[in-house]
Amino acid sequence: MSRSARASYAQAVSAKVAAGAVRVFLVAAALFWLMPTLGLLLSSFLSPGDLNRGGWWQALTAPARLTADNYERLLANDTITSSLLNTVAIAVPATLLVLVLGAFAGYAFAWLEFPGRDWLFLVVVGLLVVPVQVALIPVSELFGSIGLFETTAGVVLFHTAFGLPFAVFLLRNFFAQIPRELLEAARLDGAGELRLFARVVLPLGGPAIASLGIFQFLWVWNDMLVALVFADSANPPVTVALQQQVRQFGNNIDVLAPGAFLSMVIPLVVFFAFQRQFVSGVMAGAIK
Template sequence: MTTATASAPSGAPSDATSGLGAGAPRRGIAGKIVDRLGSGAVQVVMVILGLFWLVPTLGLMVVSLRTNQVNSAEGWWTIFTKPAELTITSYKNLLSGGFSASFWNTVLITVPTTVLVIGIAAMAAYAFAWMEFPGRDTAFLVVVGLLIVPIQIALIPIAVLYGNVGIFGSIPGVVLFHVAFGLPFAIFLLRNFFVGIPASLLEAARMDGASEWKIFASVVFPLGKPAIASLGIFQFLWVWNDMLIALVFADTGNQPMTKYLQSQMRQFGSNMDILSSGAFLSLIIPLILFFAFQRYFVQGMMSGSVK
């Protein structure tokens, strides 16, 4: 009885080597760095760096809670041994002055600007992404081109225009300027997000008899919440912290917080308590907004990274 042994051809790969090419591709240096960034030690280091990054904010808060005499005599870090030096007198003086009016002026400028930019940009982005009309691509290229137009070149022409129509120095004039220069980026951002929505969802809605407005309101806008939230945070922060437009287009009676605090810089040595408390109060609303929409903000930043 003979036993036949089948041997593999000389050119065929053996079992030991046949699986070498079927595994995951070799990771480069960048891939190895990314893997290590997820380790516990690196996360601890990042937390420590984040705490150090917050040290100036902590110092600002401490300075705002002490008198000018104490701040001039010693550094803010001495508060850990002298907690009795903390007082809210500077906040009382700040709120009893012109800061309260400038705070509400900032709200009246920032909130309408953010709402208008999001509303107009979302509708325009939907049209550029999913509606066919003559000159669509050309119009979108014009919008993209407006991204590189600097604000400074429009200050004088817009100021002359505002003077002719009688809105120079008013809050609506500041709002219109922010809306005009906020729309190009907003349309560009939302259009790139909306175009990634599956076309089958829109076609199904059209087959059910939904109009374009219904599709936008019921399908596109809800699905675009992450990108819209990200845009809202960016736009809110840009307008909230703006000083250039306020200096040019806002009168003293309509000045936002940034212009009010800038006017206090002329007496920097004598009103450090006003500046520090005003600057710290200006941080509160953006922080609340960011933490309230943090989940949508992260989703908006990560959208498009996974297909």
């Protein structure tokens, strides 16, 4: 074997070894990252007595201890089940409103001419840096005066208001990348602005809209601060309901573990259901 052939063979072996080491590291990192989720899942299937005697890892050596009794008690807990439904009633409208309003506003800022457009867009960009905590007290006073405090509608409006600046900023920048010639050709064919928006802009902006919807849904679903302040204390979202369980029953792990895992599974299902659109939106934004 010639010297050049031996060098090429050594380089190929080194590349395979390096790639294998990277794969091993990524698998180890993924397992380490998933370990808390695995622990929560196994804890949700262990009885309180078994959890008091040891950690969740005992289920790996004694799988016969796993039981679904915790989930049966969870479904019998009216506070948790109603809080899940209330969370859906908040997250879905808050996500849809942000998507619809953000898409219309993003298209207007990208392709419509109107007085003060650039200045208004600067205001929208400036709202991105406003923290939620700053608005809690003034919005609480406003909602109290108009009867929206401790209502589902109030929580939805708050999430919609704070989700719109990012939505408008993201969608405006995405829509602005659409070729002008494509829009002009549609206008020459007689398409009005609404038809142009529905038939051309929305299909092209589908990946970005799907990505925005995933982010907004996850943010609203996992929110606790806004729900703790504005939601009805008698019928709170699941994050507040689980927090109340901790406060009232410090060792109520048989309800907390399955409740926490169930509240985590629903956003995961939404993410994996729209995973392809999410990846497309991220790749499109990176390319453009």
